[in-house]
Amino acid sequence: MSWQQTLLAPLSPLYEAASRLRVRAYRSKLFTTRKLPGRVVSVGNLTVGGTGKTPMVLWIAERLAATGKSVGILTRGYRGSGSTSDEVRLLQSRLPPSVKFGVGANRFEQGSVLAHEGVDWFVLDDGFQHLKLARDVNVLLIDAANPFGGGRLLPAGRLREPRSAMSRADAIVITRSEHAPAIESAIRHDSSAPIFYSQAKLDGLFSADGDASAAATPSRDAKWFAFCGVGNPDAFAADLKQWGFNVTGKRAFEDHHAYTQAELDALALAAERAGAAHLICTEKDKFNLPPGAGTRLPIFYCRISMRVDREADLMRLVLGDAPGAVK
Numbered sequence: 001m002s003w004q005q006t007l008l009a010p011l012s013p014l015y016e017a018a019s020r021l022r023v024r025a026y027r028s029k030l031f032t033t034r035k036l037p038g039r040v041v042s043v044g045n046l047t048v049g050g051t052g053k054t055p056m057v058l059w060i061a062e063r064l065a066a067t068g069k070s071v072g073i074l075t076r077g078y079r080g081s082g083s084t085s086d087e088v089r090l091l092q093s094r095l096p097p098s099v100k101f102g103v104g105a106n107r108f109e110q111g112s113v114l115a116h117e118g119v120d121w122f123v124l125d126d127g128f129q130h131l132k133l134a135r136d137v138n139v140l141l142i143d144a145a146n147p148f149g150g151g152r153l154l155p156a157g158r159l160r161e162p163r164s165a166m167s168r169a170d171a172i173v174i175t176r177s178e179h180a181p182a183i184e185s186a187i188r189h190d191s192s193a194p195i196f197y198s199q200a201k202l203d204g205l206f207s208a209d210g211d212a213s214a215a216a217t218p219s220r221d222a223k224w225f226a227f228c229g230v231g232n233p234d235a236f237a238a239d240l241k242q243w244g245f246n247v248t249g250k251r252a253f254e255d256h257h258a259y260t261q262a263e264l265d266a267l268a269l270a271a272e273r274a275g276a277a278h279l280i281c282t283e284k285d286k287f288n289l290p291p292g293a294g295t296r297l298p299i300f301y302c303r304i305s306m307r308v309d310r311e312a313d314l315m316r317l318v319l320g321d322a323p324g325a326v327k
Contacts, residue, residue: 001156008156016153019161026131035134036111038120041318042135044128046165047149047158050231050255051141052175052198054087054284055306057125058094060139063315064121065099072119074111074133076126077103078256086256086287087125107133128168129160137318140169140193144177145235147186166191171317173198173308176235196314201307202243208286208299217300224280225271225297226250229257229288236282239304249274258288268295 001009025031041060045051057073064071073095078085088103100119102110107130111122124133128140142148149158163186166172172187173196174180184195205217224247228236233252240247249270253259264279271279279299286301293299308314 005156012153012156016162033134034108037115038122040122040124040135041137042124042127043139044126045141051143057123059306061099061123065096069121070119071121072100072114073123074102074107076105086284089287090284138168138170140172142174144174144180147183164190169193198306198308200239200304203303203305205300208301209294218278220244221246223248223276224278225276226280227267228282228285229253231255248276261290264295268297271297
């Protein structure tokens with residue numbers, strides 16, 4: 001435990017008590033939960049930081065739209081400001097124009113607007129703790145690399161809720177793994193929900209200053225310098241290693257970091273010192289680069305998708321077609 005965590009440790013029990021009281025208040029209807037006129041599929045997690053929520057939202061929305069459903073995505077945006085965040089821009093660039101977006105802290109209000117436009121299938125982004133809005137399906141993501149944030153709640157740890165909150169999940173997806181029996185065993189202490197696995201699949205590399213074909217990009221064996229401003233930078237580094245990239249250096253920024261040209265120039269200099277000939281980042285980072293961004297080294301971004309095992313079973317839960325699923 002770091003000295004910062006040691007100082008903050010006495011506050012974690014207070015945070016846990018407040019979290020439990022909040023859930024009980026909603027269960028006892030002391031706090032009001034509001035229902036949208038349609039099916040709501042929540043995607044969320046137990047910890048702060050990235051666990052693959054955006055790829056899962058994309059995965060679900062793509063499949064719903066492909067079956068002709070009128071789909072809307074409800075997201076709070078960056079810090080609930082209602083502004084179009086990097087994640088929203090990424091989703092908009094990947095999904096068909098028929099998928100609508102409601103962006104803002106009041107997800108019920110945004111969903112009501114979309115409902116008037118004909119949307120009756122809602123994907124609630126980062127919704128596990130958003131108890132103000134009723135949901136038909138709770139999809140909970142758990143990162144295999146750090147499933148329970150070291151076991152400590154905020155502010156000393158990364159858990160947003162106690163592990164007992166897993167009892168609210170209708171489906172649990174262990175991300176970045178194909179088999180994790182120890183994590184499954186830990187989950188079973190608090191949840192009987194079906195467990196699925198998912199992995200990030202690299203769809204291709206693309207130039208950050210255009211839409212170059214993946215075939216025109218350098219080999220993964222070339223020397224790369226990685227940078228990112230995402231919730232879990234270690235996961236991006238691990239993915240690059242798994243995909244076979246020869247990464248000679250890396251740098252992480254805060255989540256949603258908006259890059260300046262000076263920072264990009266500094267990254268290029270650091271890359272050259274590390275012997276790299278190319279810069280590589282996430283697709284989300286692409287939307288945070290300054291207009292006309294460029295350096296003396298080319299910048300590429302990774303386009304990924306989520307590969308889910310037993311995907312037909314998970315979609316039956318989402319659609320309400322699985323045995324015991326809420327219709």
